[in-house]
Amino acid sequence: MDTQWQHTTVLLTEAIEALITRPDATYVDATFGRGGHSRLLLSKLAPQGRLIAFDKDPEAVAEASRIADPRFSIRHEAFTSIAALPPASVAGVLLDLGVSSPQIDNPARGFSFRADGPLDMRMDPTRGQSVAQWLATAEQGQIAEVIRDYGEERFAVQIAKALVARRQERGPVSTTAELAHLVAGAVKTREPGQDPATRTFQALRIFINAELEELQEALGAALDILQPQGRLVVISFHSLEDRIVKQFIAKHSREVVDRRVPFAAPRAMKLRALDRIKPSAQEVAANPRARSAILRVAERTQA
Known part of the structure; x- marks a missing residue:
């Protein structure tokens, strides 16, 4: 990786602490980025644990290839591709949304108005x-x-x-x-x-990048591949993303009554909201790009 473009992972410790419940299980980092979350997660896993990472940015995939750990694999695919994993097969899914600092800071990617470059913006x-x-x-x-x-x-x-x-x-x-x-x-x-x-x-x-549409699709896929008591951890950076995540968790955190069959038992909720975390003042002072981040945590129920 070109060290000129550095990335500071936001809510690093908080996300991994919320995600891992069983060190010997399989986890998904659906947005590898520059690997901050993945590397810390691997350090917490048992020898039989596994981490499957996804990213559609070729530069992120190149960075992931530097991780020489048999418990780790990377797929050059959008995070919607987690839908291909078997149902109820993972103990946690992490989504760190938005753009990484190397993407923003490299003018050739065209994400920022702070330096001139081709108007690209594709992940x-x-x-x-x-x-x-x-x-x-x-x-x-x-x-x-x-x-x-x-x-x-x-x-x-x-x-x-x-x-x-x-x-x-x-x-x-x-x-x-x-x-x-x-x-x-x-x-x-x-x-x-x-x-x-x-x-x-x-x-x-x-x-x-069809970011909001892909987010909706990925959240639904995460619900399908999570095992009971598996964790969904999502970090968003602006209100449109966070609103989708908040509404998704809320929707699946309540029983659903079919009004057409009033005496039927309601369908059980599929998620339980656990936490909402903002970066500390110290983190924001050290990394101003963290200031708008919101981390939401939910747990898959037995249903």
Whole structure:
């Protein structure tokens, strides 16, 4: 791995302590990243324990190949691929959502407006459309909808108009600096301390990687592959993700009554919410990118 792009794992100890209940069992790190959680988890496992990791970023998979531990395996696949694991086969599933620091800090990946680079933003740059490619053909209404829904940006229409006007006049934007400059001209006001492009970059990244749709799918798959008393541990970094996780846990943490059959026994709940953890003040001071993180823990019931 290029040591120029370093990553500090958020809520490292808290996540692994919440995840591991049986050191001799099989666990899933569905978002390997740069391996902080996986390495600590491996240090806690018994010799017969196993860890299966997933990541669709080739750079993350390359980093994982450095782990010479027979208990560990890595799959170059999206975290939705955990659905291929056998039902009730693992004692814990960890999802650490969002973007790793090496992805943000490397201008070549196109995730950040802080340094100029190609407007890409794909978690897996070997597959699918880049943001630049999508913006080159998307209709104004589509662009506005994405920026509004995934970025919660109130100036989404103005930004979309500016992008289409720029495309018609001089061709589509192709770099992060071009996009950030265009957004800055379209956004009239912004919260103190926040770059005008923040919400737009977030929206386009979430959309191009289908992050929210994949999260919904992965949560459902995690429920299927967890053994009774197995743990689901999810770290999210913005409200859209956390809302999905919170609602998923809440939905499966209550009995379901079929109103069409009022005298039938209710279907038992499948999860039990255990905890909600925020980073400590010390962690946020050492790593400001941790400030928005929320860790939620739930346990699979016997049902």
